[in-house]
Amino acid sequence: MHFAIFARYRGRERRRAEFVRRSAEALSTLEGAGEFSVVRVEDIAAEPDTPEGFVNATLALLAAGDWAIGLSCSHDSLNQAELVLPQRAKAGHVYVAAGEFSKELQASFTLLQFVLSKRTKEGREATSLVRSGLSQIEAADALGISKQAMSQRLQAAGWQAEQAGYQQAVSLWCRAAQSLR
Structure with a gap:
C-alpha cells in the first residue's frame, strides 16, 4: 500500500529550484511525512509513512498556498499521485485518487484549504x-x-474546524488504505 504526494510549485519565487529544494527538505522533517525528493525543477514527491504524516504534509503544502497537490492511495507507487495532478493544476488545489473515498477526501481538503486561507x-x-x-x-x-x-x-x-477536518482526513485515508488490502 502506498500513500503518495506529488506537488507542483505554482508560486512566483525567482529562484524556483532553490525554493523547491528547501521546501522538500523542510517537509521531510515532518513526522511520518517520509522523504520528499525533487522530481523536476518545480515538482516534489514523497511516500509518507503514516496517514497522519500524509495529512500533515498536505496541510503544510496547503498552508503555503503556492502548491498544486496530487494525492493517491494505491497499490502503485508515486506515479499515481503524479498522474492525478492535471498539467494546468492550480495553486492551493488538491487532486485526489483514492478509489471510492476520492470525493470525500477531496471535500475534506477543500474545506481545510478554505480554513487555512482565511487565517491572519x-x-x-x-x-x-x-x-x-x-x-x-x-x-x-x-x-x-x-x-x-x-x-x-x-x-x-478556525482551530477547531482544522482539527475536525484533520481527523476526518486521517480517518478517510485509513479507510482508503484498508479498502485496497
Missing part, C-alpha cells in the same frame, strides 16, 4: 505553536499574550 498572521502563529505540541497557556506565554487572547486567536483562526 496572528492566527497562523497561534495554530503553529499549538500544533507543535504546546498547550494554550504555553503558546500564550511564547507570544506574550493572555490565555484568553490565545483562545480568541485560535477560535478566529
Whole structure:
C-alpha cells in the first residue's frame, strides 16, 4: 500500500529550484511525512509513512498556498499521485485518487484549504505553536499574550474546524488504505 504526494510549485519565487529544494527538505522533517525528493525543477514527491504524516504534509503544502497537490492511495507507487495532478493544476488545489473515498477526501481538503486561507498572521502563529505540541497557556506565554487572547486567536483562526477536518482526513485515508488490502 502506498500513500503518495506529488506537488507542483505554482508560486512566483525567482529562484524556483532553490525554493523547491528547501521546501522538500523542510517537509521531510515532518513526522511520518517520509522523504520528499525533487522530481523536476518545480515538482516534489514523497511516500509518507503514516496517514497522519500524509495529512500533515498536505496541510503544510496547503498552508503555503503556492502548491498544486496530487494525492493517491494505491497499490502503485508515486506515479499515481503524479498522474492525478492535471498539467494546468492550480495553486492551493488538491487532486485526489483514492478509489471510492476520492470525493470525500477531496471535500475534506477543500474545506481545510478554505480554513487555512482565511487565517491572519496572528492566527497562523497561534495554530503553529499549538500544533507543535504546546498547550494554550504555553503558546500564550511564547507570544506574550493572555490565555484568553490565545483562545480568541485560535477560535478566529478556525482551530477547531482544522482539527475536525484533520481527523476526518486521517480517518478517510485509513479507510482508503484498508479498502485496497
